[in-house]
Amino acid sequence: MSTFRRHSTDDLVAGRPSEEEREASRLPVIVLLDDIRSATNVGLLFRLCDCVNVQALWLAGITAYPGVSEHATNRIAKTGVGGSMEVLPWRHLEDPVPEVQRLKAEGWRVVALEQGAGSRPWRQVDYGRRTILVLGHERAGVGAPLLALAEEIAELPVRGITNSLNVAMCASAVLYELLERHQSGGEAPG
Numbered sequence: 686m687s688t689f690r691r692h693s694t695d696d697l698v699a700g701r702p703s704e705e706e707r708e709a710s711r712l713p714v715i716v717l718l719d720d721i722r723s724a725t726n727v728g729l730l731f732r733l734c735d736c737v738n739v740q741a742l743w744l745a746g747i748t749a750y751p752g753v754s755e756h757a758t759n760r761i762a763k764t765g766v767g768g769s770m771e772v773l774p775w776r777h778l779e780d781p782v783p784e785v786q787r788l789k790a791e792g793w794r795v796v797a798l799e800q801g802a803g804s805r806p807w808r809q810v811d812y813g814r815r816t817i818l819v820l821g822h823e824r825a826g827v828g829a830p831l832l833a834l835a836e837e838i839a840e841l842p843v844r845g846i847t848n849s850l851n852v853a854m855c856a857s858a859v860l861y862e863l864l865e866r867h868q869s870g871g872e873a874p875g
């Protein structure tokens with residue numbers, strides 16, 4: 686395309702939103718990682734959650750978090766490039782269930798990304814105005830206590846021989862869908 690001009694890294698850095706702008710435009714989504722065993726995946730989710738500017742990233746159970754060990758911190762930093770670990774609001778919760786119950790009572794909608802009977806195609810799901818998006822362990826998936834709290838289970842189609850998507854890839858599709866809906870006034874595509 687003849688009118689296209691690639692932004693240099695300097696352009697991109699100069700165009701970064703300020704802290705105030707980021708605060709004002711947060712996506713009303715909390716991403717909850719339920720027992721994610723790979724610190725590399727945690728770093729990818731830090732980067733992604735900062736890119737779409739979610740309200741918070743919650744790291745639950747065995748999920749590695751910055752500071753838990755030098756090894757984990759370095760692994761997270763490797764894929765969570767660009768300072769996302771420093772600016773993204775995050776917290777570690779040993780047991781996320783009480784906090785999820787509390788926010789649910791305040792009107793947050795709990796949507797788990799998972800594969801199984803009773804799920805709905807991801808773009809048809811009602812994510813509500815404020816969403817807790819739950820992602821699960823790389824083999825075992827989302828645990829039973831959080832699945833029980835979920836109002837919807839969103840599933841992305843898998844058409845190849847691979848069983849499932851990487852957890853961060855899966856989150857990426859859904860978070861960009863939610864960003865799109867948020868920017869267009871909350872309307873799901875027809």
Ligand SMILES: C[S@@+](CC[C@H](N)C(=O)[O-])C[C@H]1O[C@@H](n2cnc3c(N)ncnc32)[C@H](O)[C@@H]1O
Binds near residue numbers: 797800839840848851
């Ligand atoms: C690698 S998957 C879990 C592995 C899967 N249970 C298996 O046996 O292959 C890790 C997490 O990514 C998310 N995930 C991956 N693929 C998905 C899909 N197609 N639809 C919805 N969620 C998915 C879910 O949150 C899941 O718990």
